[in-house]
Every structure is written in structure tokens, then in C-alpha cells.
Amino acid sequence: MRIIAPNYYKKFSCIADKCQHSCCVGWEIDIDADTYEMYHLVEGEIGERLWNCISCDGEPHFILDENGRCPFLNSEGLCDIITECGEDALCDICADHPRFRNYRSDGIDIGLGLCCEAAASLILGFEEPFCLEIIEDDGHEIECSADEIALNKAFASAIAVAQDRMLSFGDRCEKLSGTFGAKLPDYSPLEWAKFYSSLERLDSAWDECLEYLGKCDKLAVDYKDERAAENLLCYFLYRHMASVLEDNDISSKVGFAVLSCRVVLTLAESFGIEEAARMYSSEIEYSDENLAKILSKVDIEYYI
Numbered sequence: 001m002r003i004i005a006p007n008y009y010k011k012f013s014c015i016a017d018k019c020q021h022s023c024c025v026g027w028e029i030d031i032d033a034d035t036y037e038m039y040h041l042v043e044g045e046i047g048e049r050l051w052n053c054i055s056c057d058g059e060p061h062f063i064l065d066e067n068g069r070c071p072f073l074n075s076e077g078l079c080d081i082i083t084e085c086g087e088d089a090l091c092d093i094c095a096d097h098p099r100f101r102n103y104r105s106d107g108i109d110i111g112l113g114l115c116c117e118a119a120a121s122l123i124l125g126f127e128e129p130f131c132l133e134i135i136e137d138d139g140h141e142i143e144c145s146a147d148e149i150a151l152n153k154a155f156a157s158a159i160a161v162a163q164d165r166m167l168s169f170g171d172r173c174e175k176l177s178g179t180f181g182a183k184l185p186d187y188s189p190l191e192w193a194k195f196y197s198s199l200e201r202l203d204s205a206w207d208e209c210l211e212y213l214g215k216c217d218k219l220a221v222d223y224k225d226e227r228a229a230e231n232l233l234c235y236f237l238y239r240h241m242a243s244v245l246e247d248n249d250i251s252s253k254v255g256f257a258v259l260s261c262r263v264v265l266t267l268a269e270s271f272g273i274e275e276a277a278r279m280y281s282s283e284i285e286y287s288d289e290n291l292a293k294i295l296s297k298v299d300i301e302y303y304i
């Protein structure tokens, strides 16, 4: 089995107390069974705090304070569990964030999510063109299914278009949409803003982005930093094309990637590309409901 990751993956590290939008604020933090058991064995003051700060109403989880902060995030922006018990004491979610995984029969595709500002800065600012690397291989070969082979080919050709620097970024998006039959509704920015406003909301700060979007004349097609725009497009393709294996519908995934880039690049003029991408990712990519509603907005014309 192989684990594959983008070429920037291993360069990621959490910026901890320097993070302005910590994942320890505003997100529900479920505790996996092994860690939950281990927390019951922790003694002393920190053990007592652990016991008092976990709710077992549903999946065990930390009880966030009234500002949505994890009770172990201290005033210096550091995690008391790490300080007192070491990094190994983190529950899976905390240790894993902001990674995502796509599973296939011959291995796992792993990546970093743009919802983390350190990951957004790394992904969008990465100077080398996006490519995938094997980061773990146990030498055990497993055959891919025919659908997986078809998806690999489609993904490689989508990335080749996304990275074709002979074309402007806007032309690459247009070519991708044409090749894969993705067709975005002809909405004005105001109509898109209304549509995004109708989705499930995580952070009220997203309202400010949508208000700005609604006042724009048109969605951005190109961006002054073409490399950052290219990295963004490759990220969305890598993260979302894998789900083609669930429904064989490739056009909506490519349409989602193109639409997401255009919305982020429009917001980037006011909020900066890293912040626009981080907000977009947090609001959209971590809600199955929001993803499904956007995917259903793009025409389905092409199946692998």
C-alpha cells in the first residue's frame, strides 16, 4: 500500500501560538476511543481538568468555552495537553488537522486542507509546480480498479491543463470546463453571494466576504499571481476529483474546482488570497451539505 501526497506536504508545520485562526477555536473536537481511554489514566491536576472538560453527550468531545475555545488552549495560544503530557497525548483529530485523506484500493491520497492558515500559506506560496510523491510504501502491490485507472488518467490530464503556463489562468479554467463538461450557471456575483449565503454557516465573518462578493461587477477570471491561482486550482482538483469514484460524475468536481477558484480569486482582491482561501475552505469544504449543494449547481455532462 502506498501513501501519496503533494510535493509540499512534508514541509507543513503548525504555527501554534502564532496562528490567528486556530483550529482550537470554533470547531467541535471529538475524542477518539483510544485517546479517551488514555485520558482516564492521566493523573494530577491535568488529569482532573481532562475529566472535567470532556462531555460524553454523543461522541466524547471537549466542552468548548463560551467563545468556542478549546478549554486546553491557553492565553499564550499553546495547548496545555501538549505542554503537560506531550504531543503524543493529543487526540487523533488534533494530531491530524489539517490533513485530509482520500482512500483507494491501492493506497491513500493524503493532503493538507486550506482551512489552516499555515497550510494555505504553504500551498498557495509553493514555488515548485504541484506534483504527487510517494511518502510511504510497504512494497505490497495492489491492483487498481478500472475506474481508478480512468480517474488517474483524467486527473493527470486535468492537472496538465491547470499547469499549462502557455495559457492564461482564465483560459486554463475554460479549457478544463470544456474538456470535462463542467458548466457553471451564468450567475452574477450578487446571485452567487445569495446562493452561498443560503448554505450552512460556520463563521459569521464569512458574511463580510459574501457582502463584498455581492458588490463585485463580475467573478474573477485571472489573478495577478498566476502561480498562486494555479496552486489553488491543483489543490481543489486533487482534493475533490477523488470522489468521482463514488458517483462517476467528473464534470461537477471539475466545475466545483473552477467555481471555487473564481470565487476565492474574487475575494482575494479585498481579503488577500490566503485569507480568502482559508475562509472558503472552512465554510465549504468541511460541510458535506454545502459541498453537495455546490456540486449540484454545475451541469453533469461527462462521466468516466
Ligand code: SF4
Pocket (backbone or CB within 6 Å): 013, 014, 015, 016, 019, 020, 021, 022, 023, 024, 097, 098, 115, 116, 117, 118, 119
Ligand atoms: S489552524 Fe493550522 S496553524 Fe493554526 S493551530 Fe491549527 S494546525 Fe496549527
